Amino acid sequence: MCGLLGLLTAHGNAGEFTSAIETALPCMRHRGPDEAGTWNDGDAIFGFNRLSIIDLEHSHQPLQWGPEDEPDRYAMTFNGEIYNYVELREELTQLGYTFNTSGDGEPIVVGFHHWGVDVVKHLRGMFGIAIWDSKERKLFLARDPFGIKPLYYATTDAGTVFASEKKCILAMAEDLGLDLSLDFRAIEHYVDLQYTPEPESLHANIRRLESGTYALVSPGGQLEQHRYFEPTFPAVKVTKDKEQDLFDRIAAALEDSVAKHMRADVTVGSFLSGGIDSTAIATLAKRHNPNLLTFTTGFEREGYSEVDVAAESAAAIGAEHIVKVVSPEEYADAVPKIMWYLDDPVADPSLVPLYFVAAEARKHVKVVLSGEGADELFGGYTIYKEPLSLAPFEKMPSPLLKGLNRLSQVLPDGMKGKSLLERGTTPMEERYYGNARSFNWEQLKRVLPEARHEWDHTDVTAPIYAKSKGFDPVARMQHLDLFTWMRGDILVKADKITMANSLELRVPFLDKEVFAVAETIPYDLKITEGTTKYALRKAMEQIVPAHVLHRKKLGFPVPMRHWLAGEELYGWAQDQIQASGTEHIFDKKAVLEMLAEHRAGVSDHSRRLWTVLSFMIWHGIFVEDRIDPKIENKDYPVKL
Structure with missing residues (x-):
């Protein structure tokens, strides 16, 4: 785990930027307080901050490797963890390659030499990667399939700069000749959605490499981006006699994922709220760490705390439990600090309790597991029930739907049936924009006088919807959330706020092998019998404590x-x-x-x-x- 920062120069003068890199690196020292350093070869310069998790004494970065006839051909720095590094090392060793370390970084660069850009398809983990090929004179950048780890970039006349945190690029702006004008379109998207959607940032000339993509760039050139991971939800039928097989495959995939996510040379703990997601992860983690520590947070106000349920869950699985209660004064005082760590604002109040529970956890462990991603993969949001309630409208002819929609517009607000009528006669592409939108158009114009009606959430959602035609309705909503709410809010706060405390957060649900099973769940086994995540709950019946099996999700609610x-x-x-x-x-x-x-x-x-x-x-x-x-x-x- 580390924070990476680098520059591929346009003029072969990387050494001239050593001071700028060294000045900017401390901006993300929290991502890796254990080591820091720089490296350059003329065209490229890398900087890094390391949080040592695996192979503590070795696996230093930037990591250099090359075959016998081309020693040190490659230089690599990466942020994240590769959970199948043991298996990758064995596979590559059988192909004749040798290794100098026992960490999870070297298999990436060796794999890049063997498979080229397709190495990303062999990686099981979370990552932002930069590899410089000194022979081909090309820089390779990549992010993990779901966007767990960030990677920002900007291109100027000086070259292409990239970093795990945007503030490092901001610190180098003057040296790079980078214009730091704000992007009003991105601002409007933020106000509309509560987060800045990828690939935007609030600075017009700084962008993010999107989740599930890699890029190639040569000195003085532009990034050529390629998507290598496109989530699909194939229409699969599961007969009644095969349902248990599906539930067993879910349980096996998750158990295997947690086992691999426990790989570390430091102590691993687990966040624990009152819901099934974090409880399932903690229960499975306890099998690998008998002395597992669990952590939760809450508030003194009644109804806004999962502390009691989490404590009950911890006791049921035999874990030692640690609680942090946050006061309103602590909350307000922490907000500026949190906004600094975020790079761009995310309007999610749960960021603040997450910051405090991460700070508490870091006193005891260096790594925590968490339950992010379960809702998007297994159908956990209540809104995913909507297609069931609106199913009768699908059988109506188009003229009738249009007439009923016009009627819904003139009915008084608050009238019973108005909302159902309006939603049922509105296409999903116009009705559902993810788990975020807080302003309608009139409210947006009220606070943003210069808002332009041609800039709205459909800029973000329309291209995603175009790729999900043919999916069932629930899968279309899941697919949209994978590219919007999850990577714009859920994973940004998970990464930035835990790393602010030099704590590595791992998300076993967001594992490609878990997704390979989850994508095959038919919609009637996601949303059924009045509950969400039905298949996951059935898969966890013999694993999680009974009192959380069907409990409503709350997370870290904030008053x-x-x-x-x-x-x-x-x-x-x-x-x-x-x-x-x-x-x-x-x-x-x-x-x-x-x-x-x-x-x-x-x-x-x-x-x-x-x-x-x-x-x-x-x-x-x-x-x-x-x-x-x-x-x-x-x-x-x-x-x-």
């Missing part, structure tokens, strides 16, 4: 609606809005009116307010240089 309306955060929010230098972006008067409406109980604006507040704090740090994020590591560049 944001109450806090923003009450003394806890109302004054704080008002101060943030008034101090923000974002008048050229937001109508601050409208935002303050929205805050007042929320406090008066006129409307629940909590999600919308948090979206705007998160951006304003981010802007105060990265653009205005007005807010000090109070990062403990003080040798990062103050002005990015």
Whole structure:
């Protein structure tokens, strides 16, 4: 595990950027506090920060390797973990290759020499990879299939820069001649969706390599990007007598994934909430670590804590359990720091409790397992039930649907049946935009006066929907969430917030072998009998404690609606809005009116307010240089 930073120069002058790389590296020291260093060969320069997890004494980066006749042909740095590295090493050894380390990095570069760009198809893990081929004079960049690990890049006249964190590129902007103008289209997407969708970032000239893609670039050239992983959900029928076989295959795949995710030369713990996802992971992990530690967080307010259920689960599986309770004051104080770590804002209030539970976990372990990805793979969101309730509309002729849709528009708000009628007569492509959208068009125009109606969430969703034609309705929603909500929110916070605490988070559900089974589950075994993730629950019947088997998912719920309306955060929010230098972006008067409406109980604006507040704090740090994020590591560049 590490943070990578590098530059492929356009003019063969990599050595001239050594100082810039060394200055920018501390921006992500939290990703790898154990080692740091640089390497260059004229065209390319790499920097890295290492968090040592496997082969602690060796496997230093950048890692150089080459065949006997071309020693040191390749230089590689990567961020992540390859869980099948033992099997890859054995396979490549049988093909005649030799290894100098016992870590998970060397099989990547040896595999690249043998398979070329197809090495990514052999990797089972999470990764952002950079390999420089000094013979072909080409740089290879790649991200894991689901986008667990990040990889930013930018191209200027100086060359192509890439990094695990955007702030490192910001720190090098002056040296690279990089224009740091903001991207208003990306800002609108963020406000609309609560996150910045890939490949965008809020800076117009800095982008992200998308999940499941690799890229090649030569000195002075542009990135050539290629998608190597395209998730599919084939229409598979499972007869009643074969259902148990499917459940057994799910259980076996997950058990194998957890076993491989436990590979480490340091202690591995597990996050634990009150739901089936994290409980399944922790229960399986306990089989490999009898002294497993589990961690959860909550709040003092009743109804916003899973602490008791998590403690009951920990006791049931025999794990030692550690709890962190977060106060409103701690919550508000941590927000600027968290926005700094995120690089771009994500308007998910659960980021803050995750930060605190990660900090607590890091006192005890270096790696934790978590349950992210189960909902997207196994059909866990309640909204996935919608196609069942709307099925009668599918049989109606088009003219009738259009007429009923027009009727739904004139019915008064709140009238019984209006929502069902409106949703049932609206195509899925226009109706479902992922688990995120908080503003409708009129609300968006209220706070973003310059919003353009041709820029909205369909910019993001339409190309994804185009690839899912033929999937069943639930699978289409899952497929959309894999490319939107999961990689824009779920995985960004999972990576950035745990790495902020130098803690590695591993997600066994997001394993390609688990997905290979999950994609074959028919929709009637995902959403059935009044529950979600039906097949997963059946697969876990003999594994997880009974009290969580059918419990509703909560995660780390945050009492944001109450806090923003009450003394806890109302004054704080008002101060943030008034101090923000974002008048050229937001109508601050409208935002303050929205805050007042929320406090008066006129409307629940909590999600919308948090979206705007998160951006304003981010802007105060990265653009205005007005807010000090109070990062403990003080040798990062103050002005990015």
